[in-house]
Amino acid sequence: MAISERFLQSGPMPSGSVEGIGAKEKEPINNICVMKFGGTSVGSAEAIERVAGIVEAYRRNGNPIVVVVSAMSGVTEELIKVCDNIAVQNNQGAIELINNLQERHFSTCLQLNMPSLWKLDLQGELNSLFDQLREEANRDGLMLDGRRDSILSFGERLSAKIVAARLGLLAEPVDASIIIETNDKFGDAAPNMKRTRKNVREAIPNLIRRGRIPVITGFIGATPDGRRTTLGRGGSDYTASILGWALGSREVFIWTDVDGVYSGDPRKDPTAVLIPEMSFVEADKVARNGGKVLCPKTLEPFLGLNGDAKTVVWVKNTFNPDSQGTRISHSSQL
Numbered sequence: 001m002a003i004s005e006r007f008l009q010s011g012p013m014p015s016g017s018v019e020g021i022g023a024k025e026k027e028p029i030n031n032i033c034v035m036k037f038g039g040t041s042v043g044s045a046e047a048i049e050r051v052a053g054i055v056e057a058y059r060r061n062g063n064p065i066v067v068v069v070s071a072m073s074g075v076t077e078e079l080i081k082v083c084d085n086i087a088v089q090n091n092q093g094a095i096e097l098i099n100n101l102q103e104r105h106f107s108t109c110l111q112l113n114m115p116s117l118w119k120l121d122l123q124g125e126l127n128s129l130f131d132q133l134r135e136e137a138n139r140d141g142l143m144l145d146g147r148r149d150s151i152l153s154f155g156e157r158l159s160a161k162i163v164a165a166r167l168g169l170l171a172e173p174v175d176a177s178i179i180i181e182t183n184d185k186f187g188d189a190a191p192n193m194k195r196t197r198k199n200v201r202e203a204i205p206n207l208i209r210r211g212r213i214p215v216i217t218g219f220i221g222a223t224p225d226g227r228r229t230t231l232g233r234g235g236s237d238y239t240a241s242i243l244g245w246a247l248g249s250r251e252v253f254i255w256t257d258v259d260g261v262y263s264g265d266p267r268k269d270p271t272a273v274l275i276p277e278m279s280f281v282e283a284d285k286v287a288r289n290g291g292k293v294l295c296p297k298t299l300e301p302f303l304g305l306n307g308d309a310k311t312v313v314w315v316k317n318t319f320n321p322d323s324q325g326t327r328i329s330h331s332s333q334l
């Protein structure tokens, strides 16, 4: 089976074990940029058009790129409600929520600027994921944590399909469950960094060498025996930094809906100012102490490198891409 086929998001569980990736690690590719787009950045057709503009502009300069996506805004919350409904045996309520989600994803698909034929294909793929989700919801049994993570994984799997379809034939949706290997702490799973790095290096450069744009699901992973896990709320940022670390990327962009990291909450504190430069240590403190822009673990992969990390993490606004953003690196100081 071609490696790209193994990555297609078919089937309810990660297809093939992570060992099954198989391809040999080749020469590393320098310069792979990781761009992560958060929930609001993929939250509507209009936002996804912006994402496509940003990715296409970057690619036009010939730069290799990996895209990471969150679920569309609010979708993870709805999926949590789906789980809560199932937990109290209100399967009808769960199915209604799922049907509403299907409608939202379909109408986004219809509004995208792409050929009708692609829309039809995309609808087919979304349909199949929604069928799997309904099946999962209708299954008897308790709402255990593993089942919850499996249901939550649909948000990112759906958005990756949509964004990849919009980016066109070169883009390929990748289910991170077959590269991000984690323990079984469902809801807050910790990646096995060594195994994950090996998986990433075997799989992603090969796709890029073939001219593809991997569109990878944020937030999700899987245990070595293929049970789906999630990395904690907001975990797509963490997925992006894990990938950037594993690929030795020079740049990781966290595209969000504010101009960067602020000294306080700009919505509540009028004196809050944008911080143009931060060190990993400083940004890590902010992320762990309740700063909303980055998920708490985002900087973790770079902190252990003791000054050796060549990666720069940028926080930028999808809706104001010309604004300078926040630059986070080893050397930068507050």
Ligand code: ASP
Pocket: 038, 039, 070, 071, 076, 077, 155, 218, 219, 232, 233, 234, 235, 236, 237
């Ligand atoms: N969709 C997940 C969440 O809402 C992960 C993310 O958005 O980063 O928590």
Ligand code: MG
Pocket: 038, 234, 237, 293, 294, 295
């Ligand atoms: Mg976030």
